[in-house]
Amino acid sequence: MEVGVIGGGAIGLLISYFLKLNGQEPVIYTRTTAQAKFLNQNGITYRNQSSNENKVNVQARCVQEYSGEEAYCIVSVKQTSISELFFLKDEKFEDVSYLFLQNGISHLKFLESLPQKNLSVGVVEHGALKDGYSSVNHLGEGRIKVSSFKGDSSSEWVEILHALNFPVTAERDWKEMLYIKLIMNACINPLTAVLRIPNGQLIENEYALSIMKELFEETILVLEMNNNREELWKELLVLCRNTSFNRSSMLKSVESGQQTEIDSITGEIIERAKNRNILVPCSMHMFKTVKALDWRG
């Protein structure tokens, strides 16, 4: 089956590779015609942590040619680019089933404005780094969680995507799924970026741990997840331990001089806190500090 993939970034390429490997036909919609051309000619080069390489052929088109041919379509553009996809609001795409894979929660407003009957959201727990137009390095193997946001297509998505070497699970509660990911991101990412340490040090370094606890308390309060405090805190510590040597995406952005995703993570928490008159001093401070790191003179 042909499956659309809007977005030719690291996650778009990674998913397309596994789709192809598992018998589907990905059609990648890229921002530039140059990347589409390159992908059509060269396929996707996949590299795992042991530096083993594999290559698959794929179809690619520029996103401006998107016509909604594929009944199922994954949206893997960055949170910050989601507004560029306004054309999905067209009724002619009503019957397409979309799966959105953005970080954070600021894309939810956009999803609410869409006419489709079937919309799913997912969180990606893989580490992947794009390397040129068509190469992706699979830095950390994880899984994808999918949940229906509107309609009930999550199990279909699991059927399309899941494979032994590429686990995909369906979750019942999309809100809980996204919120838990957001809590983890809000607690780990800015702090590792500011302190320039791998995830594991957040629990070894008593001062880092104390700041992370403050961020955690503010975040669960804002997201109204207090009832699960103990469990979520445990989950956060386990995540730090399991990804002990990982350098977070935000840390990588700071180190490589790229803009971070602070707006769609901590910025979103602060926005919601404001709306509900909750004070979040620690989040505010982390936000400003990462913004200062983002600043280019």
Place this chain on the structure above:
Amino acid sequence: MEVGVIGGGAIGLLISYFLKLNGQEPVIYTRTTAQAKFLNQNGITYRNQSSNENKVNVQARCVQEYSGEEAYCIVSVKQTSISELFFLKDEKFEDVSYLFLQNGISHLKFLESLPQKNLSVGVVEHGALKDGYSSVNHLGEGRIKVSSFKGDSSSEWVEILHALNFPVTAERDWKEMLYIKLIMNACINPLTAVLRIPNGQLIENEYALSIMKELFEETILVLEMNNNREELWKELLVLCRNTSFNRSSMLKSVESGQQTEIDSITGEIIERAKNRNILVPCSMHMFKTVKALDWRG
């Protein structure tokens, strides 16, 4: 005249060099006999920003041999080592006139416990880096401000120390002098260390500037310097501009993996804030962040 200098760090060596150059006889008291021996054999090597070198002979002894022979004595050990000088409380040193050159204000308690009739404090606006046992790099030319803490010896100190190429001025109000320096340190040092930027970027980077303003407001409130707000803020901005390319001592400590002076700067502000029931969330956060950077696993 022989002048004692307790502490063979960057500032101790720098001052001893200029004392000698200006016709006095410094006697340096070092923590280790090894350094004293080395200084006696090799003298002080002074290097300026244009890498011009000069060398002077000096006398040096291990601080355990200190007997208070010199009527005037400079104390240039680090803030954190001041308690090691408990022996100065001995009445036999009552007539010696001391000049203390520590950063921050936490040495003031120690000064209050001393029996001497003449105690001065000073702030050093030079940039200096020690290089081995006996070499000092003069990275930034500035001046030394001196003020009488007890008795009235500041003008004598100006007479001893001042030279055209080594300006020393007397200040009337020791408290104001130390507090102003502390405000500057509390606003510039931790923030440049966390963001890893030179002083000048604190005013160019709008987010950094906003955090610095918060630190400033908290600090002047705690030190009861609000009446001078406008002037002090202006002074802080001018200092950042004048030392635009400087990397603060705290940033250098973080970069070279040394312990920072955060306890005697921001730690002192927090301590005073606690005693007076003032909330200083931004200072608290900076304190924890720098402590996390200081942490060694």
